[in-house]
Amino acid sequence: MSGADGLPIVFDGPLAVVGGGVVDPALLVELAGRGVALVGADGGGDAIGAAGLTPAAIIGDLDSLADRAGWERRTRVIHLAEQETTDFEKALYSTTAPVTLALGMTGKRLDHTLSALNAMHKFAPSRHLLLVDEVDVALAVIGPFSFQATKGERVSLYPLAEVSFTHSEGLLYPLDGLTLAPGGRLGTSNAGLGGRVEIVPADATPWLLILGKARLWDMVRANL
Incomplete structure (x- = not known):
């Protein structure tokens, strides 16, 4: 069916929101098999197909979706014509879920990748978001976060805005008293010491925790 009535979809x-970038079909099949709902952000519906x-739905301005009429016979297609947001953002404000994975938001166009990072910053206060690409999983974090890391495991932090850290444990390079910022100091390629990692920022500024893609389900469970 078509239209925007009954939003947000709960x-x-x-939930996995799928865009038109690089998407691993095998991962989509695995997600569906694990009971993860799939929503296409415009042309991401074709990637799911x-x-x-x-x-479960296709949401966007629909300028990239092939055979819209065919999709409308199979699932809910929601046309949102406004051009103030990206299709990823349209899918986010039109849904709610305890944790949301974003796939196909990177890998083909740099402007789309940067827009996806902007959406992570914008929506981090209101929902748990994981950006997944071919290699990594990036979790948008607000406030303290802890997890288990193996010795030598790559642990990267990326500041979505200027963010200061009061304390960390379990990292090769401690974050105590450091300020990270776009265009300034970053937290690329830190490493776990083995065991519990705790990261404590000074405020509620969103930041990205970037781990290898093998940690995807650990991060999903942590946010459920």
């Missing part, structure tokens, strides 16, 4: 379990799956 998902009780994890190419994996042999049907999205």
Whole structure:
């Protein structure tokens, strides 16, 4: 069906919003098999279809979606014509879920990748977001966060805005008293010492915790 009535769409379990960038079809199949709902952000609906799956909905301005009429016979297609936001943002403000994965938001166009990072910053205060690419998973974090890391595991932090840290444990390079900022000092390629990692920022500024893609389900569980 078509239209924007009945928004936001409420998902009780994890949700994956799929864009038109680089998407691993096998991962989409795995997500569906684990009970993760799939929503296409405009042309991301075609990426879901190419994996042999049907999205729960397709949301966007629909300028990239092939065969809109065919999709409308199979699932809910929501046309949002406003041009103040990206299709990723449209999918985010039109849904709710306990944790949301974002796939296909990177890898083809740099402007889309940068827009996805901007959306992570914008929506981090209101929902748990994980940006997934071919190599990494990036969790948008507000406030303290702790997790288990193996010795030598790559742990990167990226500041979405200027953010200061009061304390850290379990990292090769401590963050105590450091300020990270775009255009300034970054937190690329830190490493776990083995065991519990704790990161404590000074305020509620969003930042990204970037780990290898193998940690995807650990981060999903941590946010559920």
